[in-house]
Amino acid sequence: MELRLSIIIFVSGVFIISSIINLVRKEKLDLKYALSWLFIIISIFALTIIPGSIYAISALIGVATPINAIFFLGIVFILIILFTLTVALSRASANVSKLSQEVALLKDKVNNNHK
Amino acid sequence: MRKLIIIPAFNEEKNIAAVIKDITTNALGFDYVIINDSSTDNTYQVCKFNDFNIITLPVNLGIGGAVQTGFMYALLNNYDLAVQFDGDGQHSALYLNDMVQEMEDKNLDMIIGSRFIKNDGFQSSFSRRIGIVYFSLLIKILTKKNITDPTSGFRLINKKIIKMFCKYYPKDYPEPESVVSVLRNNYKVGEIPVIMSKRTEGKSSINLIRSIYYMVKVSIAIFIDVIKKNTRGE
Numbered sequence: 001m002e003l004r005l006s007i008i009i010f011v012s013g014v015f016i017i018s019s020i021i022n023l024v025r026k027e028k029l030d031l032k033y034a035l036s037w038l039f040i041i042i043s044i045f046a047l048t049i050i051p052g053s054i055y056a057i058s059a060l061i062g063v064a065t066p067i068n069a070i071f072f073l074g075i076v077f078i079l080i081i082l083f084t085l086t087v088a089l090s091r092a093s094a095n096v097s098k099l100s101q102e103v104a105l106l107k108d109k110v111n112n113n114h115k
Numbered sequence: 116m117r118k119l120i121i122i123p124a125f126n127e128e129k130n131i132a133a134v135i136k137d138i139t140t141n142a143l144g145f146d147y148v149i150i151n152d153s154s155t156d157n158t159y160q161v162c163k164f165n166d167f168n169i170i171t172l173p174v175n176l177g178i179g180g181a182v183q184t185g186f187m188y189a190l191l192n193n194y195d196l197a198v199q200f201d202g203d204g205q206h207s208a209l210y211l212n213d214m215v216q217e218m219e220d221k222n223l224d225m226i227i228g229s230r231f232i233k234n235d236g237f238q239s240s241f242s243r244r245i246g247i248v249y250f251s252l253l254i255k256i257l258t259k260k261n262i263t264d265p266t267s268g269f270r271l272i273n274k275k276i277i278k279m280f281c282k283y284y285p286k287d288y289p290e291p292e293s294v295v296s297v298l299r300n301n302y303k304v305g306e307i308p309v310i311m312s313k314r315t316e317g318k319s320s321i322n323l324i325r326s327i328y329y330m331v332k333v334s335i336a337i338f339i340d341v342i343k344k345n346t347r348g349e
Contacts, residue, residue, distance in 0.1 A: 024339050025339050030286070095174040099174060
């Protein structure tokens, strides 16, 4: 990979990792969800740093140009994260409706007790 | 002094009655509260039938959220000490007064019941022991303190730590990470030897496949905790 591209990837990777860790440190991002992002960025790091690794991977999955292999892997990772997010979101909205119902029933109970 | 036992329970219909019996016979002077983490079995019915003090969470929060509910209950009801006590019969209430005694004698903020001081009783599986040794070493390197049983869920804390844990408590696998945050805030942690029994019913929440995820996640959590600002609850 070209040196200029490697440097750009490396610098932006460092920036993204430190902002993710900072968000976890401030307790604004769950480590559970941060882990997959960290994993992806570290894999990209590995591809940039280890020479020839990206060629080996493109040969392995049968892609002619390395940059297409990166696009392909990137899209696969994004799909995985999006999918887990959809699952997490469904769980969260189920929890919210359950909580709302619980609160509504409790409210009714409290009001009846005051009558 | 008001002392509370917090019992997180998820699907413990077979164990919970024995646990409460152990507490009411062996831990005089303690109140208890069961935090039912949306069990899908008859834990709630068993507790209601026996007239146990139980709080049921409307959604499943996991061990961290359940125990934190107990800490909030302790703060709200003005307890001075709180002890986490598993709902599966692993812990013995016989040690509770020793833990309180140790805390008062040595003026500590947190007491952990450790399986690895005297190495008696059920010593956990081989793979878990590797994890425990690893976390002990990691904590030793990062905080310079010896904690022989960082994954023990049998822990007594005073009001300062209760306040701190009410503000933030890890969601899953909370034990090693929370010990580090207690140490990082310069609170004093001690350990006393205890014997734990093998779980009588039900499965442990950590199986072999999840071990690696657990080790990686908790390690990163510990590293991040070390670079957090002090979160002393004062």
